Amino acid sequence: MIAAATTRASMGKCKLFFAVGLLIIAGCSARPVTYVTVREAKFRTEVNRSDRLKLPLSAESRERLLRFFKAGGDTDRIGRDIADPEAEQRYTPLLNKLSDPGNLSLEDLTEKQTFKLWFSKRPIRQVIDAREEAPPAIDPVAVTDDKYWWIFYHHQKKLVELLVVKAIPTQMKR
């Protein structure tokens, strides 16, 4: 029994050692740089910047977004087939919130929990858009619901424009 207890104790120490080791490795390794890229035209809600969705969303903008979502974020499929039958149900409450000026402060996205139901992960502020001449002076805020990147542009701490881009899955199923 003593031998068994000693073995268990040494295994426990061993596990603790490995756990500490893993923590040290994780702590010492460089943090990955996180950024979002703006995808090709057919996977985004705008062709040019001039087409960008204005906030708060109008009835027309909501309709445009829903068509995009129903087509699975592929504009080639708009009006041809329905790639995502649940899109309307899933996104209508979010689009309602984005139609209300009371929900469109920068803080609603970065500090408050206004959109937590859809965007549970931390916002990313580095957005690479190769259509632009240079990186933005004021960084947009990119959040994801895993299917899409929602890129919000703001001015004087008010969300004023929106670009939605089909997300690329970070991990493929095997």
Place this chain on the structure above:
Amino acid sequence: MHDRLLSTLQSVASVRLVASLRDERLGFENMKDMRIFIPDLHLISDRRRIQGAFKYATNHTDLLTSVVLALNQLRSEAASDEVIQLYQLGDFLDLWREADGADDQVDVASAIKDDHEDLVTALMDRSLRTSFLLGNHDFDLYRWPDYSAWERRYYFPDTANAAPSVVLLHGDIFDWVESLPDAVQNVFVYLFAPNVTAVDHRLGEMISLIRQSHGDRKYRSYIQAQQPSTLGTVRESVADQVPARWNVQTPGASPQQNLLYLDSAYECCRRANEQYQMNLRVAVIGHTHHARIAVREDADGGLFALVDCGAWIEDCIADGDDGPKPNAQIGALSGNEARIYQLAPLG
């Protein structure tokens, strides 16, 4: 071009001359080429300023925004054969004061910029094409895509048949030259060798040095200057002819604090000239928050000038002032003449 810059500044600010030096040995003779330097700003978010109980915030941000917009106008009116280039000398964003832990620093830059939208937008306007240096308080930005073009040093002029005579640095290397001489060797190569690009490893070494220099300082009561920096005799009226030498600090004649880093900068430039066939005679820096031009003249007739452009944070005091004034300085170099101005809101 100095006159045009001066009248541009006077259109938006009250201007005093801190120092001027006109000398053909500066090696920057082109009268149609003007380089303008905005030193340390140390921007932090409003919330963090209160939360961190920091005594100092960036001075006169509205004035600086007006200055930058006016400089953009000046640049847009330049003739096609003229160069007007604006540099920000580093410590633009103060990540060290904004974030508690060094690892969180990179995520906070956007939050700082959100709180200073007008100034940031003016300074980063594409038509202005400002060149940015990374300072010791915002060095970590280099890892992020938006800041990948920001540099640790610039050389000019860029002429086909002559080595550059001016180097622009944030200035923190001179802390290390004096306090960590053994550690600085590799960093020296990157900062002063013209054809060396920093690899991640080298930048990592610089981060280590920067972190060593910071130690556990929180910068609550001051950043660089525990007392207002002493400007000496500033020239109140700059409408008259600006003298060839005004308030130039020299060894033997000036107090030691006004000569800070002059010898280190001279030594680094001398070494770079020897090792990399450079012709450096002027080092333009920020970092110390102490605006001044300090000069060293050798027995063989050579001249070396340290142009320290000051800051837009903490305070300064000039001879005859009734009290400290907020640092708000800007430097300029053109036609073998360097000047530093102290600005204040009009009226």
